[in-house]
Amino acid sequence: MIALLLRDLRLATRAGGGFGLGLVFFLIVVVLVPFGVGPETEILSKIAAGILWVAALLAALLSLDRIFALDFEDGALTLIATAPIPLEAVGLAKAIAHWLTTGLALTVAAPVLGVLLQLPSGAYGFVALTLLLGTPALSMIGTFGAALTVGIRRGGLLLSLLVLPLYIPTLIFGAEAVRRGAQGLDATTPLLMLGGITAGAFAMLPFATAAVLRINLR
Amino acid sequence: MSLWEYANPKKFMGWTGPILPWAFGAAGVCLVTGLIWGFFFTPDDYRQGSTVKIIYLHVPAALMAINAWIMMLVASLIWLIRRHHVSALAAKAAAPVGITMTLIALMTGAIWGQPMWGTYWAWDPRLTSFLILFLFYLGYMALWAAIDDPDTAADLTSVLCMVGSVFALLSRYAVNFWNQGLHQGASLSLDKEENVADVFFFPLLVAIAGFVLLFFALVLLRTRTEIRSRRVRALQLREGRR
C-alpha cells in the first residue's frame, strides 16, 4: 500500500503528471473573482472565505478523473486489483495520494491567496484549519466518484455531476466554521461536524470504492 | 410460494398487466377528486388567502419526491442483496417520476413563496434540501444513461444511491444548521394538535392518495417498459451472434 502510494506520488509530480495544475487553477479562480464582483474591499472580505472554499473544491475536482482513468486505460488497474492487497486499501492509497498532491497544497496556498481577497485577519487560521480538516474528505469522496465513472469514456463531466452534490455538506460546514470563526463566534460545532464527515468518509467510502472498482473491472 | 416469486420478470409482467389500468384509474379518480375538492370547495385561509389551495399539489408532491428516493434506495438494496432484475429496473423506473415530483414541489413552492414571503426563492433549509435532492436525482439518472451494460449500470447506480442517501441526509442536517428558515414546520403529523384544519385536511388526504397511486402506476408502467427493453436487447444480441 505504501509502495502504491509512493508510485502515485511519483507519477503525479513527474512532468505532465498534473501536480500543480490544480494549484494554478485555484489561483486563477481566486484572481478572477474580484474581476467579477468588483474591487470593493468590504464585499471581498465578506465573501473571501466562501470563495476560497468553493475554489478549493473546484480545484480538487479538476484532478479527480486522473485518479483511476490512466491506470484503467493502460491496464495497470487490473494488475493492481490482482495484487495481494485488498482493493479497499488501493482506494485508500489513491485518496491519500490525491490529497497529498492537491488538498495539502491547497491548504497551504489558501491563506496566502486570502490576502488577495482581503480575508479578515481573524479568519486566516480558520481557513487553514478547515481546509486541513475538510480537503481529505473531498479527496476520498472524489476517489469514490472516480471509481464509479472509470469505465465510462469521457466521464469527466459526469464525474463532476455525481461528485459535486456529495461535496455539499463538507462545503457547508467548512465555510460555516470560517464564517463563525471570523466573527469571533464559537466555531466548535461546524469544526467537529467537518472532522466527523472526513472521518466517516474515510471509514466507509474505501469499501464503496472497492465495490465499485470490482464491478467496473468485471 | 414465496413473495419473491412475484419479482420474476415473467410473473411480474403477468400480474402487473391486469392491474395497471386499475392503478391508473384509481390514481386519476383520487387526483381529480382531491384537486377539484381542494380547488373549488374549500374556503380561503384567513391569513394566506386563496394561495392555501396550492397545498393540494405542493405537499403531496414533496412527500412523493422523498418517498420515491426511499423506494429507489430499498429497490437498490434488494438488487444488491438478492439480484432481482425487476428490483433494479424498478429503481431506474422510479427516478424520472421522482424528479418530476421534486420539480413540482420546487415550482409550486416558488410560486407560493412569492406572495407569502415576498420572494420566489430563499435559501431556506427545506427549499435548499429539495434543490439538493433534485441534483441527486439528476446525477443518478445521468449515471444510468451513461453505462451501456445493464447489469453494470444497475450495480453502479445502486451503490451511488446508497452513498447518495447518506450524503443527502447529511446535507439535510447541514442545511438546517446553515440557515434558519422561513418555511413552516410539517403540516401533517399523527398528533392532531398541529395539523391543518379539517376542511383542508380531507381533500389533502385524497390528493396525497392520488399522488401515491399515480407514482405506483407510473413505476409499474415504466418498469414494464424497462423489462421489455431488456428483452429486446437480449434478442438483438442473440441475432447479432447468429
Added chain:
Amino acid sequence: MIPDLGKYAAEVGLAYAVSIALLVAIVGLSWRQSKRQKAALDAAEARKNG
C-alpha cells in the same frame, strides 16, 4: 364556476397549470416509451420466430 381566488388568482392558477402540465408530461412520456418498447419487442419476437 371558477371560485373567487381574490388577489392571488394568478399564483394559484399558475401553480395548478405548472403541476398539471408536469404530471401530464411524465405520464405522456412514460406512455410513449411503453408503446415504443412494446412495438420493438413485438418486432424482435416476430423476427425470432419468423
